[in-house]
Amino acid sequence: MRADVFLVDHGHATTRSQAQRLIASGVEWRLTPLAPWKKVAKNGDDIPAGAELKLLDDAEVKYISRGGLKLEGALNATGLKVQGLRCLDVGQSTGGFTDCLLQRGAAQVIGVDVGQGQLHDRLREDVRVICVEGVNARFMTTAILEDACEEVISERWEEEEDNETLPQAPYAWMRNGGQVDEEYDDSRDAKDSDIEAFKAERAAKAKARAEGTVPTERRRKAEYADVNITPEFDFVTGDVSFISLTLVLPAVVRMLKPHGHLLMLVKPQFELQPGQVGKGGIVRDPALFKEVEARVRTCLAELGLEVKAWMESAIEGGDGNHEFFVHAVQGAQIKNLDQPLPDMPAATATKRVSRTVLRELKRIDVIDDEEDGYNVPGPARPKRKKA
DSSP: OBHHHHHHHTTSOSSHHHHHHHHHHOEEEESSTTSOOEEOOSTTOBOOTTOEEEESOOGGGSSSSTHHHHHHHHHHHHTOOOTTOEEEEESOTTSHHHHHHHHTTOSEEEEEESSSSOSOHHHHTOTTEEEEESOOGGGOOHHHHHHHHHHHTEEEEEOOOOGGGOOOOTTGGGGGGOOOOTTOOOTTSOOHHHHHHHHHHHHHHHHHHHHTOSOEEEEEOGGGTTOOOOSOEEEEEEOOOSSOHHHHHHHHGGGEEEEEEEEEEEOGGGTSOGGGSOGGGOOOOHHHHHHHHHHHHHHHHHTTEEEEEEEEOSSOOTTSOOOEEEEEEEOSSOOOTTSOOOOOOOOOOOOOOOHHHHHHHHHSOOOOGGGGTTTOOGGGOOOOOOO
């Protein structure tokens, strides 16, 4: 098996890119305790099944991603403590920053990312973490974030069918050999129009359910019953790409409590004009770093924050770019709350599946096609005979 795949499959790394960085730092293997260790020279080297592995430098796997190492370095450099704090992670992605915050004792991390399905499962399943996906931080208001958090920690319940209201059909007395006599009272028998109206109502509801438009009630999951999702944070951090930090800060600093701390990663390649960025997206001119610093400092000052430090990231970006952290502190009062943010672009609403539908789906018998070879790939797959 390829060395990088072996590391992922056996739990030594969470991704192949992380495995490849581990290999670059040094990985050795052996088949028996008495056998000599063999060094993995490249990612495609073969490692036999059952081999014992030794990592010569496991710093890469301390966190879900190397972003955790970046934030760790910045926290160490500033001396900031996040023990017991509620934190906001902007641009959460796979969760490197979130992982670092939790390992440092953060009470809660609410993460926001414009993408979908990136957060590692280990963090997604942690009740201290709320992962808000598909939200662009540039347009994020406190109301949008709070509602999105509530959606994440809740389930959708559809109103149960009330079968007690089923109209009594005409001539229902005839069922089971019923007899009619002078004492029979047909005043409760529904008219044909009542029956048809009821059927039409049920048909419309079934159609709405299939289309995902049936009204539902939002109820919190039991494990999140007492979780605080108030969009007011003691600490804000983040790593955003393909957008200038100056476009994101006006929204996120509003959620930072008075005297709260902000520690954001700054990527110069996204703060400059295309003509200022070199080949491969690398910024090489040190003078441009000063330009980026001045621009970010000015933005924070205008938003009412005091910049405490500007420092290089402990490790470079994955593409080799120099990256920086800016540490700032919120003022006694939050400024510009009356200034409107840009409107969030309209998004296509995703269909939500109610618990009622999920229950119904569980009742459907699943055909086991494996038995007849219908899931066999390629030419060996037989054609299904029509009934």
